[in-house]
Amino acid sequence: MMLIGVNRSPYTRRVAITLQAYDVAFEQRDLSGFADRAEVRASNPLGRIPALVLDSGETLIDSGAIVDHLDETYGGDRPLTPAAGADRRAVLKVAALMMGACDKGLQAAYTRNHTPAEKIHQPWIDDCNAQVTNALAAVDAMIDPSAPYLLLGRLTQADIAAFVAERLARGIGLDTDAAMPRLRTLTRKLATEFPFSSTEPPAT
Ligand SMILES: N[C@@H](CCC(=O)N[C@@H](CS)C(=O)NCC(=O)O)C(=O)O
Structure with a gap:
């Protein structure tokens, strides 16, 4: 799993903290939405960080959608966002x-x-x-x-x-x-x- 984005970004860090809290192994490419426009846009056409590239090759974008996926996948019966x-x-x-x-x-x-x-x-x-x-x-x-x-x-x-x-x-x-x-x-x-x-x- 590859997290795209710098932790200076509150949105990227939100995802990085969530991955660490679930003890999920991941790599990170420290790209900035402004300094690394072309590379960021290759992962997210909107040109924003974070993006999360799953092991399947699927790329998720937007921190809210990403943490939702992480909660669903790794949260078990105590997800960081309660289920209901x-x-x-x-x-x-x-x-x-x-x-x-x-x-x-x-x-x-x-x-x-x-x-x-x-x-x-x-x-x-x-x-x-x-x-x-x-x-x-x-x-x-x-x-x-x-x-x-x-x-x-x-x-x-x-x-x-x-x-x-x-x-x-x-x-x-x-x-x-x-x-x-x-x-x-x-x-x-x-x-x-x-x-x-x-x-x-x-x-x-
Ligand atoms: N709603 C998005 C916001 C992401 C966002 O705005 N990221 C900033 C970095 S802090 C960015 O990439 N900005 C570049 C741009 O908007 O062009 C999320 O939660 O992921």
Whole structure:
């Protein structure tokens, strides 16, 4: 199995953490959606990372679809996304909030990085960043500081999505220690666990 993408990408790292959590062997090609356009587009016509090439040769795209496949294939009776019911809805809601926060944070960053300076519309960037902040604050408010994980007393896709979103938020300058202290405490703890520590991207 080959994971295409760099772990700097919250979407790629979400998949890498999931593979490690399930103890699935995989190789990784550290390709970036922007620096390695042609190679990424050869795996995903949309030109985005991550893609996951299965041993059968089939290629999956989009982190949500990929983790869904991994949950189904390797999750057994305790998948990282519960199979049904209220627990499933709760995990999917946190994942949607957190991956949506990643989308908004990256929209702001792409606007800054890919738009001529005179065309940058700061209110749009501010609004994206406000959406990131609100989503993270909503998840922060769900956290019981005495619980080991965000939901269900065990590691789920909610923790993985919250981890990558909080990391992205810090990367774009949000002070999560001050604004989301419970979430930050959780991500500090998760960072010591193998699926998270082993997927830490190199410092740039
Ligand atoms: N919804 C997608 C988003 C993937 C995504 O936006 N990846 C970024 C890297 S962080 C990318 O490849 N961007 C290049 C582009 O959009 O052209 C997922 O969950 O996998």
